[in-house]
Amino acid sequence: MAKIDDVARLAGVSKGTVSNVFSQKRPTSKKVTERVLKASKELNYVPNHIARSLVTKKTMAIGLTIPHGNFFFSAFHNQFINGVVLEASRFGYRVLLDMLPMLEVRTPSLASYPIDGAIVLGPTEEDERIRLLHFNGIPFVTVGKIFNAQVEEAPTVNNDNARIVHDICDYLIARGHKNLMFLNASKGTTVSMERRTAFMEALAKHRLLMRDSVHHYKPHIQSDHYLHYGYAETIRVIRESSEKVTAIIADDDRAAFNAMNAIKDLGLRIPEDISLFVICGDLSMMHQTMPPLTGMDLQPSELGAQSVKLLMHKLGISNEGDYPDHLIIESKIVEGASCSSIEGEWQG
Amino acid sequence: MAKIDDVARLAGVSKGTVSNVFSQKRPTSKKVTERVLKASKELNYVPNHIARSLVTKKTMAIGLTIPHGNFFFSAFHNQFINGVVLEASRFGYRVLLDMLPMLEVRTPSLASYPIDGAIVLGPTEEDERIRLLHFNGIPFVTVGKIFNAQVEEAPTVNNDNARIVHDICDYLIARGHKNLMFLNASKGTTVSMERRTAFMEALAKHRLLMRDSVHHYKPHIQSDHYLHYGYAETIRVIRESSEKVTAIIADDDRAAFNAMNAIKDLGLRIPEDISLFVICGDLSMMHQTMPPLTGMDLQPSELGAQSVKLLMHKLGISNEGDYPDHLIIESKIVEGASCSSIEGEWQG
DNA sequence: CTGAAAGCGCTTACAG
DNA sequence: CTGAAAGCGCTTACAG
Numbered sequence: 001m002a003k004i005d006d007v008a009r010l011a012g013v014s015k016g017t018v019s020n021v022f023s024q025k026r027p028t029s030k031k032v033t034e035r036v037l038k039a040s041k042e043l044n045y046v047p048n049h050i051a052r053s054l055v056t057k058k059t060m061a062i063g064l065t066i067p068h069g070n071f072f073f074s075a076f077h078n079q080f081i082n083g084v085v086l087e088a089s090r091f092g093y094r095v096l097l098d099m100l101p102m103l104e105v106r107t108p109s110l111a112s113y114p115i116d117g118a119i120v121l122g123p124t125e126e127d128e129r130i131r132l133l134h135f136n137g138i139p140f141v142t143v144g145k146i147f148n149a150q151v152e153e154a155p156t157v158n159n160d161n162a163r164i165v166h167d168i169c170d171y172l173i174a175r176g177h178k179n180l181m182f183l184n185a186s187k188g189t190t191v192s193m194e195r196r197t198a199f200m201e202a203l204a205k206h207r208l209l210m211r212d213s214v215h216h217y218k219p220h221i222q223s224d225h226y227l228h229y230g231y232a233e234t235i236r237v238i239r240e241s242s243e244k245v246t247a248i249i250a251d252d253d254r255a256a257f258n259a260m261n262a263i264k265d266l267g268l269r270i271p272e273d274i275s276l277f278v279i280c281g282d283l284s285m286m287h288q289t290m291p292p293l294t295g296m297d298l299q300p301s302e303l304g305a306q307s308v309k310l311l312m313h314k315l316g317i318s319n320e321g322d323y324p325d326h327l328i329i330e331s332k333i334v335e336g337a338s339c340s341s342i343e344g345e346w347q348g
Numbered sequence: 349m350a351k352i353d354d355v356a357r358l359a360g361v362s363k364g365t366v367s368n369v370f371s372q373k374r375p376t377s378k379k380v381t382e383r384v385l386k387a388s389k390e391l392n393y394v395p396n397h398i399a400r401s402l403v404t405k406k407t408m409a410i411g412l413t414i415p416h417g418n419f420f421f422s423a424f425h426n427q428f429i430n431g432v433v434l435e436a437s438r439f440g441y442r443v444l445l446d447m448l449p450m451l452e453v454r455t456p457s458l459a460s461y462p463i464d465g466a467i468v469l470g471p472t473e474e475d476e477r478i479r480l481l482h483f484n485g486i487p488f489v490t491v492g493k494i495f496n497a498q499v500e501e502a503p504t505v506n507n508d509n510a511r512i513v514h515d516i517c518d519y520l521i522a523r524g525h526k527n528l529m530f531l532n533a534s535k536g537t538t539v540s541m542e543r544r545t546a547f548m549e550a551l552a553k554h555r556l557l558m559r560d561s562v563h564h565y566k567p568h569i570q571s572d573h574y575l576h577y578g579y580a581e582t583i584r585v586i587r588e589s590s591e592k593v594t595a596i597i598a599d600d601d602r603a604a605f606n607a608m609n610a611i612k613d614l615g616l617r618i619p620e621d622i623s624l625f626v627i628c629g630d631l632s633m634m635h636q637t638m639p640p641l642t643g644m645d646l647q648p649s650e651l652g653a654q655s656v657k658l659l660m661h662k663l664g665i666s667n668e669g670d671y672p673d674h675l676i677i678e679s680k681i682v683e684g685a686s687c688s689s690i691e692g693e694w695q696g
Numbered sequence: 697c698t699g700a701a702a703g704c705g706c707t708t709a710c711a712g
Numbered sequence: 713c714t715g716a717a718a719g720c721g722c723t724t725a726c727a728g
Binding site for chain 2: 720722724
């Protein structure tokens with residue numbers, strides 16, 4: 001690979017000038033520009049990104065950290081990544097995927113992240129990623145509320161998790177359901193905590209007893225049970241419990257699928273025997289299942305896009321005037337046919 | 349951020365020694381190591397990744413380029429990315445997502461890629477990504493056959509696309525279908541070319557006429573029609589054509605969903621009126637649709653993992669002895685209930 | 697096992 | 713508008 005000195009020599013200019021032609025930070029005369037470009041082409045020259053980064057202190061990349069076991073992203077992650085990548089590219093930024101398991105690998109030859117900022121999806125109580133970013137002095141945006149104690153204040157993009165759970169419970173309870181099973185997200189994430197609190201509030205609001213309903217946390221993402229979360233819980237609750245659960249709220253498409261399989265394996269039908277509501281699923285997919293799923297559209301790609309915008313603002317790259325430090329992304333119920341009304345039994 | 353000089357001064361050693369403690373490339377005495385570590389902790393020191401990269405010429409990142417419009421990845425992409433990220437992390441590598449639309453953004457301030465190698469998903473005839481990688485002298489692996497003329501020889505991971513299409517056609521034709529509609533991948537990709545050729549061969553092999561079947565290319569990924577590919581084609585062919593298509597082969601889950609919607613909107617049923625076969629779909633999802641989809645398991649995450657292994661080998665990082673330059677990933681038919689036999693009509 | 701010094705390939709004040 | 717020189721923060725022969 002040719003370097004800047006080679007080009008400078010061939011074009012008969014200083015390397016500062018070659019630098020200016022490529023960075024366009026200072027004007028260069030037309031004929032010098034042409035000479036430099038010609039020499040560059042001849043030598044197949046392209047500025048070295050790393051060397052540039054070392055002095056500008058900009059990598060033009062943002063990190064995206066997603067909790068990640070040996071398993072697949074869900075449809076939610078998929079669309080979220082889409083939103084992030086697309087929006088980042090609008091600012092000329094690339095996205096560095098940074099998964100949790102890498103931490104172990106990174107330790108032996110620890111080094112700073114080659115990124116200008118980061119997006120942290122799904123903060124947890126003692127979030128190692130946040131600790132590390134903080135330690136490295138890298139600005140970041142969290143998607144999901146950050147746990148108060150960990151860091152003074154960080155910009156956040158979030159759904160209104162409390163409201164979402166209230167809406168779902170209202171929706172189901174209005175249809176006569178009194179005993180709900182909630183297949184929540186993983187324990188330790190702020191989103192699951194917000195949801196759990198809201199779940200209990202919603203039940204109390206309708207004068208339902210928590211002990212008649214069931215609440216489960218998804219296993220840790222590294223657990224072997226992660227992929228099958230929802231199946232065993234559904235089987236057990238329907239078969240063994242006395243609570244007569246009539247409606248299930250599933251965290252994501254995978255949990256919903258697992259619950260569907262459990263229900264089918266028990267010889268029951270959706271929604272005649274049991275209702276199913278999915279929180280973050282893929283819209284196009286939800287319409288194709290049997291029956292079509294009723295769920296909440298969380299706008300994952302919008303979550304991704306907005307978190308990039310917020311981060312860019314923090315980095316001083318976007319200059320769209322004032323920008324709030326905390327953004328709430330709208331969500332709304334999308335009706336399929338997986339939730340039914342229970343006749344007779346319900347009371348206002 | 350503290351730098352190496354600060355640590356060296358505080359620990360009373362040279363910066364070369366500090367470097368050795370962190371890189372572990374040369375042994376350091378125990379007590380010196382401790383002194384350095386103590387000083388580092390005190391100063392919150394972490395080696396600067398960029399500075400290190402400049403001299404080692406290693407970024408510890410690989411690029412992943414996926415053709416990408418303003419649209420979502422499919423389940424295939426999702427699982428592919430998973431395989432790549434996971435396998436890369438085993439080698440201590442990160443993954444830089446590099447999407448096509450960024451090219452435009454990159455031009456003004458062109459610079460080399462800060463990556464050690466790249467994975468190119470779905471090469472096309474005149475692949476700009478390959479041209480650029482080649483130009484930058486960055487080793488890469490393609491997933492999908494590379495177009496012959498473009499570059500002498502590049503390591504490749506691929507499905508056996510010809511065989512896959514033959515298997516699918518054999519499967520359908522054995523069930524009495526004579527008029528097939530093939531919703532292929534995008535024109536210009538080698539995968540769609542391989543498939544198209546195989547499609548014609550398979551028909552010829554069974555003495556069926558190409559003109560009785562229908563072949564479509566997916567629109568370019570930047571097209572507005574990309575997301576809805578399959579719907580209009582299905583409507584048109586079923587309603588207008590005289591060919592009486594009885595089976596549809598869909599490139600991916602999205603195309604399959606679109607075809608399903610079209611079939612439903614026409615008041616027809618799967619598989620009674622028309623059969624549907626999906627090439628790359630998500631297994632867990634395929635079981636939940638109505639009816640469950642019959643399709644091909646391409647093992648996308650294995651494709652991703654193997655392409656990383658191959659790349660690591662090319663980079664001289666993996667040393668698992670000899671490694672073939674071209675890998676074929678197995679695929680097999682997974683039966684659902686979306687393909688039926690046509691009685692009576694078929695002949696051996 | 698450790699140190700002094702050169703160098704990785706750029707950008708950026710500073711001077712003109 | 714252009715050049716000469718210092719410097720970004722590391723690693724790496726080389727010498728001891």
